[in-house]
Amino acid sequence: MARYADDLALAHVLADTADSLAMSRFRALDLHVTSKPDLTPVSDADTAVEKALRSTLARTRPRDGVLGEEYGSTGATGARQWVIDPIDGTKNYIRGVPIWATLISLMEGDEPVVGLVSAPALGRRWWAARGLGAFAGRHQAAATSIKVSGVSRLADASFCYSSLESWEQTGRLASMLDIMRKCWRSRAYGDFYGYMLLAEGALDIMVEPELSLWDIAALIPIVTEAGGTFTDLTGRSGPGGGSAIATNGKLHTDVLGKLTPGGLRAL
Structure with a gap:
């Protein structure tokens, strides 16, 4: 190492x-x-x-x-x-x-x-x-x-996302809104910043539906080495999926299941 x-x-x-x-x-x-x-x-x-x-x-x-x-x-x-x-x-x-x-x-x-x-x-x-x-x-x-938070319930979680328009284009806007209603707080910081706040423990979930390799590759080691979990919308780890669900780990299964029900099978 x-x-x-x-x-x-x-x-x-x-x-x-x-x-x-x-x-x-x-x-x-x-x-x-x-x-x-x-x-x-x-x-x-x-x-x-x-x-x-x-x-x-x-x-x-x-x-x-x-x-x-x-x-x-x-x-x-x-x-x-x-x-x-x-x-x-x-x-x-x-x-x-x-x-x-x-x-x-x-x-x-x-x-x-x-x-x-x-x-x-x-x-x-x-x-x-x-x-x-x-x-x-x-x-x-x-x-x-730095390390991720210990929040374990959506009701206590701070949720971060990219623009709602991009989620609407993927047909997942209703699922996004459902998660936002269940979380304590939601904000759209966007780009790299939400992932870094997640790694520091300042928020608990960050999601994006469309990403290129250069958008995502640097983020993964930081989030995972801080104790978080990083997958695409299908639940696969690594940067190749072109999307991202990053969490403190404790919330990952819950978020993935609500945002992409079929993704649970990949975990």
Whole structure:
């Protein structure tokens, strides 16, 4: 397990670079924003961050592959692949909302083994590696171990979700509303932030119906090393399902059963 310590240290170096570049363009009057083919926005900060991280990885990990949101899959095709979302929360970023982050993950085969989320506008970073635990702080030298909550009833749970529109499109809006009514509190923080609050024990459930690999790979080690459970909507672990149900573990079966009844068979 200790072999991931060097990879995690590199992830912090990458995050330092990303923080500097992204913050230098945050709320810039000349920020350049265009639309991708799927009509989602991309800024010059997104592309600059990904290019810089790819350049560092090409020097330091030339045998590893790289997958990024803006430039796809490049490099070696071995068992190790770095997965990058240069700015998760681009819509927030371009509007001046400080809830955005760079997501960095290392995958071995189909499993993410290192995850780091850096949100410099919030002054906070979260990270984990398989077998090494989960931590949060302003930087590696100011780390605090984090763990999920002990809440065991939906009636006491804080529930977080992505936009209701996306759940309506999947035909699960009624199930979502039912869960929200049963929970103590519900909020739509969205993107990376709900998962990090879950890992810290500040909320108990986070769900999203549609995700790409770069949206999810860095989150899984942090949530699971903090003691949580992370599956897709069918109940399968890992990042390949394109959706997410993340909980403190105690609530997982209940949430999965209400949101995706058939998913219980996969647990």
